[in-house]
Amino acid sequence: MKLNRIINDPDLVVEDAIEGYVAAHPELFAKTDHERVLKYPAIPQKGKVGIVTGGGSGHEPAFLGYVGKNMVDAVAIGEIFSSPTAGAFLDAMKASDGGAGVACLYGNYAGDNMNVKMAVKKAAAAGITVKTVVANDDVASAPITEREKRRGVAGEILMWKVGGAAAAAGYDLDGVIAAAQKAIDNCRSIGVGLSSCIIPAVGHPNFNIDNGMMEVGIGHHGEPGINVVPLQPAKEMAHTMLEPILKEGIFEAGSEVVVLVSGLGATPTMELYIYYAEVDRILKEKGVKVHRSYVGNYFTSLEMMGVTLSMMKLDDELKKLVDAPVHSLGMVQG
Amino acid sequence: MKLNRIINDPDLVVEDAIEGYVAAHPELFAKTDHERVLKYPAIPQKGKVGIVTGGGSGHEPAFLGYVGKNMVDAVAIGEIFSSPTAGAFLDAMKASDGGAGVACLYGNYAGDNMNVKMAVKKAAAAGITVKTVVANDDVASAPITEREKRRGVAGEILMWKVGGAAAAAGYDLDGVIAAAQKAIDNCRSIGVGLSSCIIPAVGHPNFNIDNGMMEVGIGHHGEPGINVVPLQPAKEMAHTMLEPILKEGIFEAGSEVVVLVSGLGATPTMELYIYYAEVDRILKEKGVKVHRSYVGNYFTSLEMMGVTLSMMKLDDELKKLVDAPVHSLGMVQG
Numbered sequence: 001m002k003l004n005r006i007i008n009d010p011d012l013v014v015e016d017a018i019e020g021y022v023a024a025h026p027e028l029f030a031k032t033d034h035e036r037v038l039k040y041p042a043i044p045q046k047g048k049v050g051i052v053t054g055g056g057s058g059h060e061p062a063f064l065g066y067v068g069k070n071m072v073d074a075v076a077i078g079e080i081f082s083s084p085t086a087g088a089f090l091d092a093m094k095a096s097d098g099g100a101g102v103a104c105l106y107g108n109y110a111g112d113n114m115n116v117k118m119a120v121k122k123a124a125a126a127g128i129t130v131k132t133v134v135a136n137d138d139v140a141s142a143p144i145t146e147r148e149k150r151r152g153v154a155g156e157i158l159m160w161k162v163g164g165a166a167a168a169a170g171y172d173l174d175g176v177i178a179a180a181q182k183a184i185d186n187c188r189s190i191g192v193g194l195s196s197c198i199i200p201a202v203g204h205p206n207f208n209i210d211n212g213m214m215e216v217g218i219g220h221h222g223e224p225g226i227n228v229v230p231l232q233p234a235k236e237m238a239h240t241m242l243e244p245i246l247k248e249g250i251f252e253a254g255s256e257v258v259v260l261v262s263g264l265g266a267t268p269t270m271e272l273y274i275y276y277a278e279v280d281r282i283l284k285e286k287g288v289k290v291h292r293s294y295v296g297n298y299f300t301s302l303e304m305m306g307v308t309l310s311m312m313k314l315d316d317e318l319k320k321l322v323d324a325p326v327h328s329l330g331m332v333q334g
Numbered sequence: 335m336k337l338n339r340i341i342n343d344p345d346l347v348v349e350d351a352i353e354g355y356v357a358a359h360p361e362l363f364a365k366t367d368h369e370r371v372l373k374y375p376a377i378p379q380k381g382k383v384g385i386v387t388g389g390g391s392g393h394e395p396a397f398l399g400y401v402g403k404n405m406v407d408a409v410a411i412g413e414i415f416s417s418p419t420a421g422a423f424l425d426a427m428k429a430s431d432g433g434a435g436v437a438c439l440y441g442n443y444a445g446d447n448m449n450v451k452m453a454v455k456k457a458a459a460a461g462i463t464v465k466t467v468v469a470n471d472d473v474a475s476a477p478i479t480e481r482e483k484r485r486g487v488a489g490e491i492l493m494w495k496v497g498g499a500a501a502a503a504g505y506d507l508d509g510v511i512a513a514a515q516k517a518i519d520n521c522r523s524i525g526v527g528l529s530s531c532i533i534p535a536v537g538h539p540n541f542n543i544d545n546g547m548m549e550v551g552i553g554h555h556g557e558p559g560i561n562v563v564p565l566q567p568a569k570e571m572a573h574t575m576l577e578p579i580l581k582e583g584i585f586e587a588g589s590e591v592v593v594l595v596s597g598l599g600a601t602p603t604m605e606l607y608i609y610y611a612e613v614d615r616i617l618k619e620k621g622v623k624v625h626r627s628y629v630g631n632y633f634t635s636l637e638m639m640g641v642t643l644s645m646m647k648l649d650d651e652l653k654k655l656v657d658a659p660v661h662s663l664g665m666v667q668g
Binding site: 003004005006007008009013014016017018019020021023024025057058060061065194195209211212213214231233234235237261265266267268269270271272273274275276277278280281293295296297300302303305306307325327329332333334 | 337338339340341342343347348350351352353354355357358359391392394395399528529543545546547548565567568569571599600601602603604605606607608609610611612614615627629630631634636637639641659661663666667668
């Protein structure tokens, strides 16, 4: 199996895509001296905490699609499904530093952890204070007792939204970090994979899901899930995915939540809404109130079929920050 | 080949998806007495021209994703790849009539033409003046000498944007119709298909594209294109698609244009940007100025792989209307 793709050179897909992003949206993206770092043109903004993230490519609109007004200031861009370099993270930190320090809000993967850690050290040596929040919202990747092992998935978007809004509202670095940490602490996610994807430079499927089967708890790069089961109707799939999330015990009756349903790339939008309808129904039955919902391709894995469900419990502060205006490719709110 | 899908019943995908849209976005969608008609909650608006569209499902976010503020007021929703009924079009017209008449802006397909025509007659009998614009932006579907045979494709989005902004700006019915007609007269589109899709209730691919091949000029429902050729690199594909568009003679050096690149559903976003970079480069060489660009899944065909390119030439009026604020699922501008 080899996919028909719209590319030039499979080894240059990231470079070529970056050219397209910058050409299409000059109001959102400015190049920097580092070819794998893009920044929001209006930054650094003096006195504002800088917001940095980064990660592997292939998850578009994540990560670079969340660069924008009141969200991420600069992004370090990795190869497909690979961490950006420490140098890219460092240059993103430098690009976004307006003198008030930088919050690096990223996902819990070995490569990212290592490279961010190195970049934070080098930034400190250059006089820039960087503090970090590591997203670990994927309930399927480890038990709650080992939360530090859990992967960061689409809940990262809500962390960026909250952190970005806090920085825009004038929070200091510790305040931004606390808000972003609270966002991810109150967030839980899980994914279901229905088909694999093919990394262009590799040319064969990353993994395999048989016809008629689905993998519950699959990661954004095809990391193994909890189990592989026969494909369920949307209604049952919603139950299967909500169960481990609700078991965490943070979403009680009366809670107000944000729900984010993301396709993994190739699942038609209408299926995401069919799925959302079931999630919404179950949450209503449980007395959990959906304050705001996002449904679409927010965090993908090339052309995988499947869906991820993320939920964040709100308090007054998180609600205000989630509701704040934002302008990025992946998320626009007036 | 059978796809792993996120659905309940293949015969109820449209009903189930509508439930999801309404549940997820109550600020954008209100139900009406007709189960296949959704409307923007704040309409009818007294004295404003109503904007109606409709079409088959499976093209999400089109058509219902363009219901919103300053865009489409009410939408008639068909089965997958099938026209809505005349009754649905009629009820959408009734729902959006604020006394200033209704502009029905839709795509050139036999079923839609027939059903809209019937609905317009019945609306007139009910005292509602409805005028129509039929989108026919697809250059691959007939020669310019038979423009009335050309299909409407993603250029419809720009027609809705312009018509919706005109209505919001207080244009009367003839003014809205003239603006929407000007938008589509200045718009040209073409698509390339890289793989087929599967209608859930049918269960087998709609058509076939061999591995390593691409179909130039394919329609949104797999209608045959101009020819099937070996898959081209993005750079060459941009040339192949721009050539018939530029040959129409309306995009000269010095023109200002809107470019809309839409994926057909399963093509990863990064490939759309790789493609856009090439289009942008060629237009720069030709001296055509891109005023605004849209890149993403704006008008899809379930999980087809491929891309469509739409270009609209701007004058001062179209530029103002395109730049106006809009809030819908498919398009948000501040």
